[in-house]
Amino acid sequence: MYKVIEIAERVSAVANLVKIDGRVSWVPPDVTGFEPYYTYLVESDETLLVIDPGMVVHWPAVHAAIEERLAGRRLMVFNTRSELECIASLGRLMDSFDNVQTITSCPLNPFDLMHRKQPQRMHPPSAYVGFGESLQDFGFAHLHSLRPVIKMLGTSWLYDSRGKVLFSTDCFGGDFLATPDEPLVRTTLEGAPDKAQLRATMLAKFDWLENADTELLRRFWDGLFDQIDVEVIAPTHGRIQSGKLVASQVLNDYSDALLGPVGKSAERVTVERPDPIN
């Protein structure tokens, strides 16, 4: 059974739980419990924006949530990654609605990534938004596409400057639920996972971090987080972190776990990297 939870002004999460059973590659092998998965919905008066329609196992829930909330408005979809966790249901979504505007900052065109069985459903061409640009043209001037600090494949983070929400996609999802009735949103640091678990979860996906130049990564990290205030961390999976204090401490913990003394530092080199915001 899915839940829809409000995480910021006009931002909600369609949440589904999966029992952790060792069959998911981004969960470390010693973790037990339940992992929440989210499709985010951002609303304006004219539009319902879906951030990552998600996996087919959750499509009935996501479909129902969209149907329930659409209320005659335009439907748009932003995919943060071209990975199956984010877009496996995209073809089903495009087969279920008309005139869906797909938007991405990824190099792959969403129309190249899906199979459709209802070609009579007509949609406009996919739109591209570069890093540092907002989704103003789509009615969401407060949403900004960010170059991620840590990524595996073509990825963008989204930042909601109104609600100070960082949609961090496959990063910062290392907080799991022990039981299915635990809160989906962490609002206190009590019982928060330790740095070892945060590191293990990140390395389960980003195994290259083991050999990374952490000094260089630190510069990218600081370059981004010095420029944005984060009060809600909203990953694709793992518990949502909410509140200025919680979000700040969790980001510090990830920084320590990945870039601090635990990490290794390779030879320092100079790599020019564009500003993450502008």
Place this chain on the structure above:
Amino acid sequence: MIRPHFALGAAPYDANLPREIAPQTFWLSGCSRQPVGEEILHSHSSFYMACGTEKTAIIDTGNSRDWPDVRRQLLEALDGRKLDYIIPTHPEMPHMGNLEPLAELFPQARIVGDIRNYHLYYPHLEDRLEMRHVGDILELGDRQLELIEAIIHDLPNSLWVYDRKEQVLFACDAYCYTHEHEPGQCALLAEELPQEPTVADTSFVTSRALAWTQLVDPEPYCQALDAMLAERPVKLIAPTHGGVISNTKRMTELFKEGMRNIRGQ
């Protein structure tokens, strides 16, 4: 102003594909055109078929965008046989984007490999998924496919495949290179192209497709690659994002040099 996505879509289909690169070993592919800076790159999404006396297997599935031509190439290479195994090297669209229509077209085919996550992506295919690990062997009759560590990869649940009989290394995201080629050249081996791929060609693609290579020390990966190759004779290297390679020793050196050059760019 709303900007349309810059990807230029599929290149024209190449009638020379599928190409038999070794006995009963077929190269199938679709190419895409994508602007990068001032250039328009023409890049492979290749996949492969190995046919044994008893079973047939494909390694990767091609891109979903290319499905009509993927289907044509596949049926031509199968030549009336059925497909027994689908081996997606990892769950990324250019490598397994056609899993659903393939499963529908070949309802008896098993999906084998490191199939973690697939039950969430495609729950209706769960009873057809078979987990395999590094070191496992897939028997096709007179040939064996060995699942080996994907030394250079993006998603961690990746595997490479080594064909012990024909000595082909199916290396998915490694050994990639881009090379602007004309229509009709998509099915040429690296050594058949008018100009041999360069260190810069491999470096360019690897640094963009595997962005992490910009942030790591490449030596552990180069050493692991050498160790793996020391244990396995390789006549052909079959990558996803580049043409098939027959001068494997030379291209291995170019590829490693390309890895080493990335951090200095």
